[in-house]
Amino acid sequence: MTWYAILGAIEQGSVYGLMVLGVYLTFRVLDFPDLTVDGSLPLGAAVSSVAITAGVNPFVSLFFALGAGFLAGMITGILNTKLKILHLLASILTMIALYSINIRIMGRPNLTLLGKPTVLDSLTGLGVPAYLAAPALFGAISIVAVAALIWFLHTELGQATLATGDNPQMITSLGVNTDMVVIMGVGLSNALVALCGALVAQNQGAADVNMGVGTIVAGLASVIIGETLFGKGGVTRPIIAALIGSIAYRLAIAFALDFRVGELAVSPSDLNLITAVIVVLALTSPQIKGKLARK
Amino acid sequence: MLNLQNIVKYFHKGGANEVLALNDLSLDIRQGDFITVIGSNGAGKTTMLNCMAGCFFPDSGTIALNDQDITGLPEFRRAKFLGRVFQDPLLGTSASLTIEQNLALADKRGQRRGFGLGVKKKDRDRFCELLKQLGLGLEDRLQACVKLLSGGQRQALTMLMATMVRPEVLLLDEHTAALDPKTGAQILELTQRIVETQRLTTLMVTHNMNQAIKLGNRLIMLHRGRVILDIAGEEKKNLSVENLLERFYSLGGADELSDRMLLS
Numbered sequence: 395m396t397w398y399a400i401l402g403a404i405e406q407g408s409v410y411g412l413m414v415l416g417v418y419l420t421f422r423v424l425d426f427p428d429l430t431v432d433g434s435l436p437l438g439a440a441v442s443s444v445a446i447t448a449g450v451n452p453f454v455s456l457f458f459a460l461g462a463g464f465l466a467g468m469i470t471g472i473l474n475t476k477l478k479i480l481h482l483l484a485s486i487l488t489m490i491a492l493y494s495i496n497i498r499i500m501g502r503p504n505l506t507l508l509g510k511p512t513v514l515d516s517l518t519g520l521g522v523p524a525y526l527a528a529p530a531l532f533g534a535i536s537i538v539a540v541a542a543l544i545w546f547l548h549t550e551l552g553q554a555t556l557a558t559g560d561n562p563q564m565i566t567s568l569g570v571n572t573d574m575v576v577i578m579g580v581g582l583s584n585a586l587v588a589l590c591g592a593l594v595a596q597n598q599g600a601a602d603v604n605m606g607v608g609t610i611v612a613g614l615a616s617v618i619i620g621e622t623l624f625g626k627g628g629v630t631r632p633i634i635a636a637l638i639g640s641i642a643y644r645l646a647i648a649f650a651l652d653f654r655v656g657e658l659a660v661s662p663s664d665l666n667l668i669t670a671v672i673v674v675l676a677l678t679s680p681q682i683k684g685k686l687a688r689k
Numbered sequence: 690m691l692n693l694q695n696i697v698k699y700f701h702k703g704g705a706n707e708v709l710a711l712n713d714l715s716l717d718i719r720q721g722d723f724i725t726v727i728g729s730n731g732a733g734k735t736t737m738l739n740c741m742a743g744c745f746f747p748d749s750g751t752i753a754l755n756d757q758d759i760t761g762l763p764e765f766r767r768a769k770f771l772g773r774v775f776q777d778p779l780l781g782t783s784a785s786l787t788i789e790q791n792l793a794l795a796d797k798r799g800q801r802r803g804f805g806l807g808v809k810k811k812d813r814d815r816f817c818e819l820l821k822q823l824g825l826g827l828e829d830r831l832q833a834c835v836k837l838l839s840g841g842q843r844q845a846l847t848m849l850m851a852t853m854v855r856p857e858v859l860l861l862d863e864h865t866a867a868l869d870p871k872t873g874a875q876i877l878e879l880t881q882r883i884v885e886t887q888r889l890t891t892l893m894v895t896h897n898m899n900q901a902i903k904l905g906n907r908l909i910m911l912h913r914g915r916v917i918l919d920i921a922g923e924e925k926k927n928l929s930v931e932n933l934l935e936r937f938y939s940l941g942g943a944d945e946l947s948d949r950m951l952l953s
Contacts, residue, residue, distance in 0.1 A: 546804075549803070549805060549807055550797060551804060553786070553808075561783045568850070569769055569799040570768075
């Protein structure tokens with residue numbers, strides 16, 4: 395693997411790290427498997443791209459993406475808590491609805507940003523070479539997001555969020571409206587995912603309605619790889635682990651793309667299969683280990 | 690103080706499994722009462738407690754606290770004036786959080802939660818003092834994860850959490866039933882101590898007749914969703930298991946009497 399590929403993996407790992415933090419927040423903290431992310435990632439991309447095309451500053455467009463993602467997550471949360479739809483189904487419904495909404499927002503299935511200003515211009519304008527600008531900027535943003543999330547989960551509200559995922563009966567009896575916590579938590583998660591989508595679109599120069607396919611699986615794989623590499627437990631460690639997991643996942647993907655046995659080479663279209671296998675292995679490895687230990 | 694008036698609650702209403710859980714139940718809890726609640730399985734003890742706590746709303750009837758109607762108040766809002774300890778020792782604490790984080794959550798019961806730090810330095814000394822009362826050495830393990838504690842330790846912690854902000858009414862739902870006898874006795878002793886020192890109005894469901902007779906100033910027996918016995922004061926002090934059973938038989942509950950209740 396070349397140095398260039400490693401740098402690319404760090405870039406991808408950092409920018410998708412925002413999405414992974416979102417997935418961590420729902421999947422691990424709130425115990426809410428949320429498939430909305432497959433729709434909120436392109437939502438963020440669409441909102442940001444349309445805003446930039448309309449002449450909005452690329453950084454300001456990120457806030458639009460954050461807001462749109464937050465709304466999308468809130469809808470999933472409301473479907474689940476107020477309308478009593480199973481969390482998984484509620485999130486699938488929002489995801490499907492977002493497909494149509496994203497096309498409405500863009501007016502077509504994809505929108506190019508070629509020749510338009512992006513957040514990366516702020517660095518390349520200073521003379522930073524393009525191949526360094528993206529990893530540096532995305533790395534900085536994801537580190538800020540990690541710090542913000544660690545701070546949040548240590549606040550009174552954050553602790554109530556942790557307890558909601560862990561023991562809703564207990565935290566209700568201590569006076570917390572768990573419905574509200576779930577709605578806000580899933581909203582926050584999808585805000586991060588939409589921010590990720592906006593940055594990805596600006597980085598690759600286009601937003602596409604299908605760019606979100608497989609987001610949840612990549613997110614889960616990253617969360618689980620992070621836990622395996624860096625351990626879980628406590629509040630701070632797993633959040634840092636999620637970002638590290640995201641980078642490790644992209645490195646693994648880059649490594650897999652180099653993989654070649656004779657005529658057989660891995661193509662980018664095989665990535666979803668590889669990711670699914672990684673998640674299955676990671677989820678079942680504790681059981682397999684246990685079985686082997688008992689023999 | 691807490692007043693239940695003609696509460697009716699059906700489960701699975703209209704379905705094949707329709708159950709009348711609370712049948713026109715009325716109960717007036719007075720300030721300072723320590724009421725023990727007994728009754729056979731399915732008599733409606735837990736349903737009554739959950740109804741007070743707002744886990745569900747009654748089909749008819751009213752619940753009032755200090756003459757204020759709270760019938761429609763959701764569970765999380767009632768938490769402001771209710772302290773609760775559940776039968777399952779795992780239900781009262783958050784396993785993945787530390788002891789001090791759990792205490793800090795309980796310290797904010799019924800108050801707004803904001804962006805201030807969850808566990809503040811200045812709270813730690815107070816938490817230590819509170820934990821010392823338990824005599825379990827938990828004061829040295831503030832940063833230990835609650836999942837490392839035993840069921841008895843967790844139930845003791847829950848007792849503390851339910852009462853660290855003084856509740857107007859303390860609801861105990863068979864909170865020693867899932868523990869071994871020795872630990873159960875310790876939790877019971879702790880309960881008595883906390884209730885007495887804070888002069889808490891308390892409702893305690895129990896399956897143990899001796900406990901029900903020994904503790905508290907008032908005993909009520911539920912049967913088929915209503916209060917069939919309400920004994921207080923001198924009369925309660927002179928109660929024995931035998932004459933309690935006798936009264937239960939004479940009220941026509943003999944066939945419903947469960948083995949568990951006889952054996953306890």
